[in-house]
Amino acid sequence: MNVSLDAGKLSSGGRLYQRVAEQLAKVIAEGEYPPGSRLPAERKLAERFEVSRPTIREAIIALELAGFVEVRGGSGVYICNGESEKLTQTTLDVGPFDILEARIMVEGEAASLAAQKITDEEMAEVRQALDDMVTENEGEPICEKADEHFHMLIARATKNDAIVSVCSHLWALRNSSPVSARILEKVRQAGSKPRIDEHHAILKALEARDPKAARAAMREHLTRVIQQLLDATEAEAVEEARRAIMHDRKRFNLINT
Amino acid sequence: MNVSLDAGKLSSGGRLYQRVAEQLAKVIAEGEYPPGSRLPAERKLAERFEVSRPTIREAIIALELAGFVEVRGGSGVYICNGESEKLTQTTLDVGPFDILEARIMVEGEAASLAAQKITDEEMAEVRQALDDMVTENEGEPICEKADEHFHMLIARATKNDAIVSVCSHLWALRNSSPVSARILEKVRQAGSKPRIDEHHAILKALEARDPKAARAAMREHLTRVIQQLLDATEAEAVEEARRAIMHDRKRFNLINT
DNA sequence: ACCAGCTAATTGGTCAGACCGCAATACTAA
DNA sequence: TTAGTATTGCGGTCTGACCAATTAGCTGGT
Numbered sequence: 001m002n003v004s005l006d007a008g009k010l011s012s013g014g015r016l017y018q019r020v021a022e023q024l025a026k027v028i029a030e031g032e033y034p035p036g037s038r039l040p041a042e043r044k045l046a047e048r049f050e051v052s053r054p055t056i057r058e059a060i061i062a063l064e065l066a067g068f069v070e071v072r073g074g075s076g077v078y079i080c081n082g083e084s085e086k087l088t089q090t091t092l093d094v095g096p097f098d099i100l101e102a103r104i105m106v107e108g109e110a111a112s113l114a115a116q117k118i119t120d121e122e123m124a125e126v127r128q129a130l131d132d133m134v135t136e137n138e139g140e141p142i143c144e145k146a147d148e149h150f151h152m153l154i155a156r157a158t159k160n161d162a163i164v165s166v167c168s169h170l171w172a173l174r175n176s177s178p179v180s181a182r183i184l185e186k187v188r189q190a191g192s193k194p195r196i197d198e199h200h201a202i203l204k205a206l207e208a209r210d211p212k213a214a215r216a217a218m219r220e221h222l223t224r225v226i227q228q229l230l231d232a233t234e235a236e237a238v239e240e241a242r243r244a245i246m247h248d249r250k251r252f253n254l255i256n257t
Numbered sequence: 258m259n260v261s262l263d264a265g266k267l268s269s270g271g272r273l274y275q276r277v278a279e280q281l282a283k284v285i286a287e288g289e290y291p292p293g294s295r296l297p298a299e300r301k302l303a304e305r306f307e308v309s310r311p312t313i314r315e316a317i318i319a320l321e322l323a324g325f326v327e328v329r330g331g332s333g334v335y336i337c338n339g340e341s342e343k344l345t346q347t348t349l350d351v352g353p354f355d356i357l358e359a360r361i362m363v364e365g366e367a368a369s370l371a372a373q374k375i376t377d378e379e380m381a382e383v384r385q386a387l388d389d390m391v392t393e394n395e396g397e398p399i400c401e402k403a404d405e406h407f408h409m410l411i412a413r414a415t416k417n418d419a420i421v422s423v424c425s426h427l428w429a430l431r432n433s434s435p436v437s438a439r440i441l442e443k444v445r446q447a448g449s450k451p452r453i454d455e456h457h458a459i460l461k462a463l464e465a466r467d468p469k470a471a472r473a474a475m476r477e478h479l480t481r482v483i484q485q486l487l488d489a490t491e492a493e494a495v496e497e498a499r500r501a502i503m504h505d506r507k508r509f510n511l512i513n514t
Numbered sequence: 515a516c517c518a519g520c521t522a523a524t525t526g527g528t529c530a531g532a533c534c535g536c537a538a539t540a541c542t543a544a
Numbered sequence: 545t546t547a548g549t550a551t552t553g554c555g556g557t558c559t560g561a562c563c564a565a566t567t568a569g570c571t572g573g574t
Contacts (some may be wrong), residue, residue: 015330016528019319035402041554052529054311057555058318065322067429073272073555074536080432095418104417105366113362145292161352162359162430169426170509172324253339273557298525309558314526330526371573 017058019068020049024059028068028079038076039069053178100175102228107151114157115206115214122157123207124183130199131151150199154206154218198224274315275323278307278323281316285325285336294325294334356431363423364408367477371414373464374472379414380464386410387456409465411475431505451476 024039033039042060046053063069070078116127132146148171155167198221199214207212281296290296299317303310317334320326327335375383389403405428412424455478462470 014525039277043554054530055528058315060555061315062322065319070274071555072537074553075538076554098417098419101417102423105370105420106363106423109362109366111441142435160355160358162355162427163362164428166359166363166423166426169423170419213470238263238472273553300525311559312557319524327528329566331524332567335526 001159017062020051020055020059021062023049024063025047025066025068028063033079035079038078041076068189077239096174096229097169097226099165102221103170104219104222104226106163107222108215110158110163110167111202111218112162112211112215113163114154115209115211117159118154118157118206118209122153126150126153126157126159126206128202130196130203133199134196148219154202157206195221195228196223266320273308274312275320276366277312277316278319279432280306282323282325284316285320292336294336296336297436298333324491344510352481353431353486356427358478360427361476361483363427364411364479365421365472367424368414368459368463368475369472370417370420371411372466372468374416375411375414375463375466379410383407383410383460383463387453387460391464392451411459414463437459452481455481492493 012177021146024045027033039045040048041057041058042053049056060069060071062070066078070080072078129146129150133150152164152167152171155164159165198217201217202214205217281302284290296302296317299310299313299375302313306313317326317328321328323514325337326338331334366381386403386407390407407419409424409428410420415421457475458474459471
């Protein structure tokens, strides 16, 4: 999924290195540089994009971290083999429902596997994390941090670094998505609290070392979070729809003037 | 999961910005800068770490892409809310079995969801990708690229950007893991070919729009890949065990001299 | 006493140029 | 033909500069 960047467009908050990285990602994805081949040298890319060499370096770091390229000092920047993570706008703004649906899938299975492998020490940590969540009237960031901690402890109990990485990737998507952040803020304003009963159910299933119960409890929990989000966004969706209608009316001069 | 960096250690191929980023990630994870707070200014960090400001900027870009911080021009670098993806060594070297186990979990469910949502156009693309894989004696990178393309098309058929992101994250782990690359190379040297029959089974299940069959076929396929890896690594494991024994014997002077 | 506006300081963004070390390639000599 | 050496091209890191955005503080007016 590529994003074509308007020539000369300076998006709000946009950074030059990001735009250069996106353009490079685009030409790589289009096959201009096949896997194994080498990008032009930093100095040449700086000429070609008419930016400075530090800006090129920053863009290449972004591509490297996204898995597009591999940097070898003294040799060059080589295109990686594969279609891996593309640095596009949508990665930075995945919808909260997509994220939750993916979490149901991933964290449900992770809970099941964790129920099979969790140690007593890890159980104690999960309990502690749940106790931290129960502590109300703490600052919101602390409460949310405890929620993430709870879920990440379960991920780590699977003893699978790839699952841990996937779960933290999903949390990163959630934490960095402006759309998600805004909707989650609306949920907080609606006065909701962490769903302690559901987390207790997950805890019980883990304590029982019951994979099926753990999967079911985690899925139930995340499904209810989706329901909560739907409820919280309903009013906003109505409001946005009204705004859209008003805008269209103004646009076509249909409002009494 | 933190990795403490040996003071003054210069790992082969290590880059200064990476070490700075890891140290910053460590102090952030340890709570020295709570969520919402601001990091010291770039110039101050440059003094503190005794590096240049461009190096600090490169490190901060890495942290930003990993979801640790948010950069606001003219204002500062703020700690994000959450435990998200940590920039540690282990993220870059996840074992191939962990990756495959995670893929069974994720891509199994993704295949199931894709079977429910895939369009005729997307089906045609998946077929084409499978045809590309059948083309033998092409260069290995082309064949592997077609395999990844096949799996990513299925991910996109789920119509869920978070799932797409997770799948490409897993491919990125696989593509960037030296351990995985080495073992996969060993599998290739053993003469294995892409498991076309298994991919055909996945294709048939998608064409039938059968979620259960799609999940089962994908899981079967990836389970057999695991078996193949186990077979391929058995000889290597034996060899490594022998080397370890020899090393220990030399170490304790048990070899005849 | 409070608010608004202006100015200065601090922050990140981008740039130019320099130097160093490593890797790769080419050339020469044995 | 091979090995060694030198050269070139590459990325790595640095210094210093300037610009734009944001924030904080101060002053004046109401």
